[in-house]
Amino acid sequence: MYNLPSGLRDFPTEIKILRNKIFSKIEEIFKRFGFDPIETPTIEYWDTLKGKYGEEAENKLIWRFKLPYSDKEYALRYDQTVPLARFFSNHRPALPFKRYVIDKSYRYENPQRGRYREFYQADFDIIGSKNPESDAEILNIVNFIFKEFNFSNYKIIINDREFLRFIFEKNLNINEEKIKKVYTIIDKLDKIGIENVKRELNNVVGELSDKIVEIISLKNQEVIDYLSKYEEISKEINYFNNILDLLNDKSKIEINLSLVRGLDYYTGMIYEAIVEKPKIGSLSGGGRYDNLLKLFTNEEIPAVGGSIGVERLIDAGIELGIFKIDKKTYTEICVIYFEDTFKDAWNICNKLREIGLNCYIDLMRRDFNKQIKYAVDKDIRFLLIVGKKELSENSVLLQDRYTKERIKISINNLEDIYRIVKNRIENSY
Amino acid sequence: MYNLPSGLRDFPTEIKILRNKIFSKIEEIFKRFGFDPIETPTIEYWDTLKGKYGEEAENKLIWRFKLPYSDKEYALRYDQTVPLARFFSNHRPALPFKRYVIDKSYRYENPQRGRYREFYQADFDIIGSKNPESDAEILNIVNFIFKEFNFSNYKIIINDREFLRFIFEKNLNINEEKIKKVYTIIDKLDKIGIENVKRELNNVVGELSDKIVEIISLKNQEVIDYLSKYEEISKEINYFNNILDLLNDKSKIEINLSLVRGLDYYTGMIYEAIVEKPKIGSLSGGGRYDNLLKLFTNEEIPAVGGSIGVERLIDAGIELGIFKIDKKTYTEICVIYFEDTFKDAWNICNKLREIGLNCYIDLMRRDFNKQIKYAVDKDIRFLLIVGKKELSENSVLLQDRYTKERIKISINNLEDIYRIVKNRIENSY
Numbered sequence: 058m059y060n061l062p063s064g065l066r067d068f069p070t071e072i073k074i075l076r077n078k079i080f081s082k083i084e085e086i087f088k089r090f091g092f093d094p095i096e097t098p099t100i101e102y103w104d105t106l107k108g109k110y111g112e113e114a115e116n117k118l119i120w121r122f123k124l125p126y127s128d129k130e131y132a133l134r135y136d137q138t139v140p141l142a143r144f145f146s147n148h149r150p151a152l153p154f155k156r157y158v159i160d161k162s163y164r165y166e167n168p169q170r171g172r173y174r175e176f177y178q179a180d181f182d183i184i185g186s187k188n189p190e191s192d193a194e195i196l197n198i199v200n201f202i203f204k205e206f207n208f209s210n211y212k213i214i215i216n217d218r219e220f221l222r223f224i225f226e227k228n229l230n231i232n233e234e235k236i237k238k239v240y241t242i243i244d245k246l247d248k249i250g251i252e253n254v255k256r257e258l259n260n261v262v263g264e265l266s267d268k269i270v271e272i273i274s275l276k277n278q279e280v281i282d283y284l285s286k287y288e289e290i291s292k293e294i295n296y297f298n299n300i301l302d303l304l305n306d307k308s309k310i311e312i313n314l315s316l317v318r319g320l321d322y323y324t325g326m327i328y329e330a331i332v333e334k335p336k337i338g339s340l341s342g343g344g345r346y347d348n349l350l351k352l353f354t355n356e357e358i359p360a361v362g363g364s365i366g367v368e369r370l371i372d373a374g375i376e377l378g379i380f381k382i383d384k385k386t387y388t389e390i391c392v393i394y395f396e397d398t399f400k401d402a403w404n405i406c407n408k409l410r411e412i413g414l415n416c417y418i419d420l421m422r423r424d425f426n427k428q429i430k431y432a433v434d435k436d437i438r439f440l441l442i443v444g445k446k447e448l449s450e451n452s453v454l455l456q457d458r459y460t461k462e463r464i465k466i467s468i469n470n471l472e473d474i475y476r477i478v479k480n481r482i483e484n485s486y
Numbered sequence: 487m488y489n490l491p492s493g494l495r496d497f498p499t500e501i502k503i504l505r506n507k508i509f510s511k512i513e514e515i516f517k518r519f520g521f522d523p524i525e526t527p528t529i530e531y532w533d534t535l536k537g538k539y540g541e542e543a544e545n546k547l548i549w550r551f552k553l554p555y556s557d558k559e560y561a562l563r564y565d566q567t568v569p570l571a572r573f574f575s576n577h578r579p580a581l582p583f584k585r586y587v588i589d590k591s592y593r594y595e596n597p598q599r600g601r602y603r604e605f606y607q608a609d610f611d612i613i614g615s616k617n618p619e620s621d622a623e624i625l626n627i628v629n630f631i632f633k634e635f636n637f638s639n640y641k642i643i644i645n646d647r648e649f650l651r652f653i654f655e656k657n658l659n660i661n662e663e664k665i666k667k668v669y670t671i672i673d674k675l676d677k678i679g680i681e682n683v684k685r686e687l688n689n690v691v692g693e694l695s696d697k698i699v700e701i702i703s704l705k706n707q708e709v710i711d712y713l714s715k716y717e718e719i720s721k722e723i724n725y726f727n728n729i730l731d732l733l734n735d736k737s738k739i740e741i742n743l744s745l746v747r748g749l750d751y752y753t754g755m756i757y758e759a760i761v762e763k764p765k766i767g768s769l770s771g772g773g774r775y776d777n778l779l780k781l782f783t784n785e786e787i788p789a790v791g792g793s794i795g796v797e798r799l800i801d802a803g804i805e806l807g808i809f810k811i812d813k814k815t816y817t818e819i820c821v822i823y824f825e826d827t828f829k830d831a832w833n834i835c836n837k838l839r840e841i842g843l844n845c846y847i848d849l850m851r852r853d854f855n856k857q858i859k860y861a862v863d864k865d866i867r868f869l870l871i872v873g874k875k876e877l878s879e880n881s882v883l884l885q886d887r888y889t890k891e892r893i894k895i896s897i898n899n900l901e902d903i904y905r906i907v908k909n910r911i912e913n914s915y
Contacts (some may be wrong), residue, residue: 059534059572059782062560065527067573070585073523088816089839094502098494098604099528099562099590105488126594126758131491133528143488144496149828153849156499161528165555175527176608187850190832194849197836353488387517401621407626407734410518417520420582420615420623434580486776 064174074384076177079371080159082204083179087157090198092181095156095316097140099163103130109139111321120174133163137180138349138362145184146353152185154248159367166398171337171369182362188438189296192302192326192345199341200306202365207379210333211340213309214243215300216316218323218344219293220284224272226312228287235261237320243273244317273315280312284396293325300326322346328363337373341365389478391432391441392418395425402443403467405453409441413477416441419437433458457481493595493603500595503813507587508800512608512631516586519627521610524585526569528592532559538568538781540750549603562592566609567778567791574613575782581614588796600766600798611791613779618725621755621774622732624792626818628759628770629735631794636808639762640769644729645745647752648722648774649713652741653701657716664690666749672702673746702744709741712860722754729755751775757792770794818907820861820869821847824854831872834882834897838870841904847872862887866908886910 068076082473084094094344110119120133134140135156145154159179166172181198183191196213202213221240225231231239237311242257249257258266275283284294291417304310320326332340349461350358374380390409393404406418417437419428432440442454447465455464455474459481466473490496497505513523532550537883539548549562563569564589574583588608595601610627625642632640649667654660659669671686678686680699687695704712713723733739748754754774761769772792779787803809819838823831835847846866848857861869871883876894883892884903888910895902 058575058722060576061527061530061572062529062531062558065529067527067577069577069579070522070524073525075884077523078523088844089842090717091497091817091844093815094506096497096501096505097503098496098605100491100494102488117555120553124551124594126546129491143490146487147489147497148496149680150498151860155846158812163529165553170748175529188851190847191849201839278879288907301844303832356804386520386522388520388522403732413518415517415520417584418619420612420617420620422617431580441809 064168066173066175067254069377071382071385074387075380075382076371078384079206079367079374079380080177081452082205083365083367084159086158086198086205086341087179087181087199089201090155090181090194092155092157094158095141095144096158096160097134097137097144099133100131100160101134101140101143103132105143106132106135106139107283109349110135114164117438118164118166120165135164136162137178137364138182138346141180141184142349142353142360145350145358153191154184155182156184157181157185165447170365171372176366176368179365179367180362181364182360184358186358186361187347187359189302191361192300195343195361196300196310196328197305199328199343199363199365200304200309203309203330204306206370206374208332208374208377211309212311212329212333213328213330213341214311214316215310215326215328216312216314217293217297218320219325220280220290220314221317221320222283223287223290223293225227225269229265230267231262231265235367236469239269240320241318243269243315246273246315263356266457273313275314277312282342312428318342318483319344319346322349326347326361332373335373335376337376339366340370340373359398386417386435387415388417388435388437388439389415389482390417390441390474391428391435391437392416392441392443393425393428393432394418394443395445397444398443398448401448405441405443408471410472412471414475414478441474491603493597495604500811503816504811505800507545507813508635508803508809509586509606509608511634512794512796513586513588515627515630515634516548516608516610518630519610519623521547521584521586523587524573524740525587525589526563526566528562528590529587530563530569530572532561534572535561535564535568538778539564539661543593545790547595549591549594561793564593566793567611567775570613571610571778574779574787581768582620582663583613584611585608585613600795600801602797605795605797608794608796609791610793611789612788613789616776616788618728619732620790621729624633624772624790625729625739626732626734626835628652628757628772628792628794629738631770632738632759633735635799635803637761637803637806640738640759641740642757643740643745644755644757645742646722646755647749648754649709649719649726649743650746650749652713652716652719652722654656654698656718658694658697660691660694661741668698668751669746672698672744675702675744704735704743706741709743713796720907725758726755734910747771748773748775751778753777755790761806762804764802764805764806766798768795769799769802798800813865815846815864815866816844816913817846817864817866818844819846819870819903820857820864820866821845821848821870821872822854822857822861822913823872824874827872827874827877830877832873834870834900837900838903843904843907867911870903 092193116344119135138148161177238261246254255270284290323344324347327338327344330341345361347359392402392406406416409416440456447453452465455466537683548564590606667690675683684695685697713719752773753776756773758768759770774790776788821835823829835845838845867887869885876882881894884895
C-alpha cells in the first residue's frame with residue numbers, strides 16, 4: 058500500500074466533476090471581464106522566487122530543491138503572481154495585460170481544512186493601469202463570482218494601504234520598529250476580539266492604543282469622513298471614492314480600517330472577501346501592488362489583482378450546501394445488450410458516440426441485471442436496450458430512468474436519440 | 487531578468503487558447519467513450535515511483551528530491567499510469583474503472599522538438615476488463631481522435647507482446663541474455679533501416695538474423711497467417727482477431743511484428759500511432775498491462791490503456807497546418823467610449839457581462855483611435871460604440887468588424903446584442 062504524502066490529495070471522479078464545474082464557471086466570469094488565459098510552468102528557478110515572499114515563506118514554506126542530476130536549485134511556484142511578473146518581463150505583452158489563471162501552487166504548510174500543500178487558486182490581474190476603474194473591475198469580479206455561486210452571507214472588506222500608512226506612520230507617528238507589531242496585532246482582530254487587541258496594543262504603544270482602537274472600529278462612511286479631515290490624504294481619498302463610484306453593487310462592500318494584509322507587497326487598495334459561516338478565513342483577497350513588476354522589469358508598472366482561494370471556496374460551499382457532490386459520471390447513455398445482441402449493441406454504441414453522445418457499453422460481459430445495476434449505481438440517466446425482438450423490428454428501446462418512460466426508436470434514426478437525450482439533460486439543470 | 491529553466495515553457499494567451507481548444511476536444515472524445523476524470527497530485531513519495539520505470543528513468547530522468555524541511559523523499563510524477571495504479575489501490579473504485587486525465591508529467595530529459603521537461607499527456611485507461619472489447623475500445627478512441635483532428639497520413643501500428651514472446655523466446659529460442667539486445671535492435675528499424683538491423687542482429691544471433699528480418703517484415707494478414715501455423719499461439723491469435731473484429735475502422739491499422747515497446751511493462755496488445763510527416767516519433771502509444779496493478783494491490787487485475795502525447799500532437803499539428811494559432815482573445819465585444827460617455831459605457835459594459843457576453847472596456851483612458859486599435863490588434867470582432875449622440879437617442883452602435891456593418895441598438899434591448907453577437911460568432915466556426 059502506497060500512501061499520498063500529507064497535504065496532497067486525490068480527486069475521485071465525483072469530486073473532480075464538481076471541481077471542473079466550479080472552475081469552468083469561474084473561468085467564464087474572468088472571460089466576461091475581458092481577461093485571457095496564460096500558463097506558466099509549475100517549476101521555476103529558486104532565484105526567481107527568492108526574496109519575494111518574506112522570511113517565513115522562504116525558510117519554511119517554499120518547495121525548493123536540487124535534483125541528483127543538476128546543481129541548479131529549483132522551486133515549485135508558491136503563488137501565481139511572481140510567475141506572472143516573471144512572464145510579463147520575459148514576454149512584454151501589450152498593456153493593459155489582463156490575464157487569468159486557474160492552476161496549482163505549492164506551500165509546505167501544516168494541512169488543515171481549506172489548506173493543502175498542493176492547492177488551486179484562481180488569479181486575475183491587470184497590469185498597466187493606474188486608474189481606479191481597474192481596482193473597481195477587480196472588486197466587481199469578486200462580487201460577480203460570489204453572486205453567481207449564490208453565496209449570500211459574504212462581505213467584501215476593503216481598505217487602502219495608503220490610509221494605513223497615513224494614519225499609523227504619519228499621523229500617529231508610530232516608529233518603524235513598532236509599526237509591524239501594531240499591524241500584526243490589528244490583523245488578529247477577527248480572531249481575538251477588540252478587548253484583546255486593545256490590551257496587546259497597549260503593551261506596544263501605551264496610551265495610543267485607545268486612539269487606534271477607536272480608528273479601526275470605524276466603518277464605511279465613517280472611514281471616509283474621518284480621513285476627509287486631513288488634506289494630506291485627499292488624493293488617496295479621491296481615488297478611493299472613484300473606485301466606490303464604479304462598483305456594480307455596494308451592498309456587500311464594507312470599508313474597514315482594521316483590514317491589514319501583505320504590507321510589504323500592496324501599495325493601494327486592498328480587499329478580502331469572507332463568508333460569515335463557516336469560519337474558514339478569507340475566500341478571496343488581493344489589491345494593488347505597484348512595486349512588484351519593478352523587481353522584474355526595472356520600470357514602474359502598476360498592477361492590481363485578486364485571487365480566489367478555490368480550495369476554501371469549495372470546502373465552504375460544500376459545507377453550506379451550495380455545492381453538491383451529485384454527479385458521478387459524464388456518461389449520458391448506458392447501452393444494454395444480451396448475449397446474442399452484443400455486436401449490434403457495440404456498433405450502435407459507436408454510432409451514437411460519433412453523433413456526439415457520451416455512451417458506455419459493458420466490457421465485462423455481465424448479464425442484463427448487472428449491466429442495469431452499473432447504470433443505476435453510476436446514475437446514468439438513459440438506458441438503450443438492444444434486444445433481439447427490437448432488432449428484428451429494426452429498432453431499439455430508449456429508457457429514461459428519471460421519468461420511467463420507454464421510447465421505441467428506429468435504428469435508421471439514431472439522431473432522434475441525440476435530440477431526446479440532450480434536450481432532457483439540458484432541461485434538468 | 488529571470489529566465490525559465492531549460493525544457494520548461496510559458497504559454498502566452500494565443501497558444502494557451504489553442505491548447506485549451508485541443509484539450510477540450512480530446513476530453514470530449516474520452517467522455518464519448520464513457521470515460522470519467524480523476525486527478526492525482528503532481529507530487530508522490532519517491533517510494534511510489536521507485537522500481538516502476540526501469541534503470542534509465544530512475545537514474546537520470548525522474549525529478550526526485552528532498553526539501554530543506556523534511557527527510558521524506560518526494561518525486562514529481564513521471565507519467566499518469568503509476569499514479570493511476572496507486573489511486574486505484576487506495577480508492578478501489580467499481581470495475582471496470584475507465585478514467586481519463588489530461589495533465590502534466592515531468593522528465594529530466596534533453597529538451598528537443600515535442601519533448602519537454604514538463605509536458606502534458608492525455609491518458610485513458612480501462613482497469614478490470616480482460617476482454618478484447620476493452621483493447622478495441624482503446625484503439626477506437628485513438629482512431630477517433632486522429633480523425634476528429636483531421637490528421638490524414640497517420641497509421642496505428644499494432645502488435646502483441648505474446649506474439650513477440652512466442653516467436654523470439656519460444657520458437658526461435660533466443661536466450662534471456664540476448665533477447666533484450668534483439669528487441670532493442672528491432673526497435674531501431676524506423677531510424678536505421680532494415681539493412682542495418684540485419685547487420686546488427688547478425689552480431690548478436692548470427693544466422694538467425696535472416697529469419698528474424700523475414701518475420702519482422704511481415705504485415706497485416708501475413709502476420710496472422712504466419713502465426714496461425716502454430717497451435718501454441720492460437721488462443722492469443724483468436725483474442726487478437728476479436729480485437730480486430732471490433733474496430734470501427736481498420737483502414738488506418740497496420741499489424742506489424744517489428745513494433746516493440748515497454749517490454750517489461752506490457753503483457754498483450756501494444757500499439758503506436760504515428761504520422762508520416764513530420765518525423766516527430768509516435769503521437770500515441772499504449773497497450774495491455776496486466777501486471778502493474780498487482781504491484782499495488784497484490785491481486786491480478788487486468789488493465790489496458792493508451793496515452794496521447796499531446797505536446798507532439800500539437801507540435802506536429804501546427805507544423806502540418808492542422809492547428810492554427812489564430813485566436814488572440816476570448817473577448818467578444820470591445821466597448822468604446824468618449825471622454826464624456828465613460829460612465830455610461832462602463833455601466834453598459836457591466837450589463838452585457840451580466841447578460842453573458844465577454845466584454846472589454848479600456849482601463850487606460852486612451853482616446854477613441856487607440857481604443858479601436860486595441861480591438862483590432864486583439865482581433866476582437868465586435869465594437870460597441872457608446873457616443874453622446876446615440877446616448878441622447880437612448881441607443882448604442884454595434885459594429886461587426888468582419889462585415890463592416892453598424893447596427894443601432896436601443897439601450898432597453900441589450901439582449902439584442904447578445905443574440906446578434908453569439909449567433910455570428912457561432913456561425914463563423
